[in-house]
Amino acid sequence: MTQKTLKRSMLHYEHVKTFPTYASKLKDLERFSNISYNTNDPIATRCKTYANSFGGFIFIDLCITLNKYFKYYDHLKPVDSKHCEYLSYWLNKKSKLHNAVSLYKKILNGDSSLNIFDRTIPNIDEYKSKLVNLSDEVVKNIDTLNDLNEQYLFLITKYEIGGSTNDELCRYAAKFAEIYNSAISECFKDFNNKYCKELIEFKVRFNKYKSFTDTCPLIQHLSSIPGANFQELEAIKKYSHIEEHVSTYSTDTLMTALKALGGVAVLLLIIKVNKNVF
Template sequence: MDQELEEYDIFTGIYEYNHLEKLRKDDNVGLGVESYCEQLGLKYKEYTQYIVKLCKHFVNFSELYNVLGRISGNNKHKACGIINYWINSDIRDINNQILDLDFYSSLTEKINSNLNITGCSLNLRKIKNEEFDNLKTLYELYNHFYKMNGKIKTTPTSNTCEHYCTHQKNCINVYNTNIEKCFNYRNSKFCKELQNFSDKFISDNTCKPCQYIDKLKPLPPRVESDTVFSDGPAPAREINQHTLQSELHSTNNEKSIIIPTVLCVMGAIFFFLIILYKFTPLGTWLRLRIQRKKIVSDNICEETFNEFTNSEYNQFNYQNSEFNIQYHSVLNS
């Protein structure tokens, strides 16, 4: 998982934004805003109509926000993150790769001229795909939780808990599907926010416990491969890897020194023996010894050969003489 740039706790008070979210689809704007949005849309010819509509929605929303905003002081600082998420969600229907920095900076400046948000500074930007998917998951979780919990508390009726278990089941399904991501990234912002949601969900007692539905899966146990998203010291596993790489590098360096040294020594010994053999009395003595041994060996071979030849010749004569005696014996009879 890449470094996380977004804030993941922006949806904890989503019920306070529920009435505002409906307003961001209103494109009834004045002439000044309409002219601005048309100029912005002309930069992206293939998507001009869509960009103009998107621009109208959010500039109009920024004007209504100050009038109709009823967000508590505790959650106003999350408004900027939610607005940026809404814009990124709406442009998912087009090729958002064409939207350059000028699009975000221009729209940021226009909306900021209307907004009066205390506690945060709106800075529209493209959210990376992986982070957007994680934020979308959290948005779905808290939206279901609000339907399960918030609406029941704010608008109690005689059948208050009728749909409680349905929304609770939706929460559990979304949560259990995504908690699997935390096997390798337990310390990520996303997984920490899943844990925060789990704590709120488990402690809810708005209605009686639901039967025949699954439970929330626990956060996976901590493993060595956990990635820490902080500026603190590197994990022990990374340190061990660095140490191992250093040792391997050191071993390779030693091998690269030892092998040439051994070859040089062997070459020097071989050259020294050649000098002794050719240019010293020791070499002369060795050559004489070798020649004498060769002469003796040749003599032995010659004598052996002669003896073998004589033996065969004698055997042949013996056989002939035996045959001649038998032949004469027959004639005399």
């Protein structure tokens, strides 16, 4: 992998907080790709046409899912590229997990012989260009940020809605602290990078609920990075408005987010919280 590819992937760690939204859409499309396969859907028809040389059903299933995904986001205005960043991560995970299936790697390498992407989608060339190989380290870092984000969203959403026991909320807080402290130690020698910056910001956001988490027994104290006081202060300023936004959510909005969290699905909450951040 080139240094350019690695640099590009690291520049967008801050977008991982939005990944649950895209993960939800992709899961929905995966679930219904079989239905599309058995219809006269134009995307499915095209995918079946090019399938014979590249693995049959696996190709068709992935082809339908990817093109439906891109077509959906292409219709949203303004066109955003965060959905491409999530898909790039997803393909890298698939490639590493299913090493024997070369299809994922071919897509990431930009193999045009696949003809897997539907050129009638207006911005398809731009989307394809953003699908890049990620190093094992970058994928691991995104995994960590994803895990932190999930525990954080479970905690704050259920806390704001109410009805959850303290024990349940404390389990989310404890898991968050465990993941964070395991990850942050890697930043002690060098915290001047995008990944460590995101970890610091997660700590600041989590500590907005410190009055509650301090009541949890045996929860780990969140470690601080020696010498990173300025970075923490900057994060505090950046997220100073979030508490106000969360407190004004309607019960309906929070209930929607809570139901979605069960499958790490569309999180209206993170869109509202982060609308002034990204």
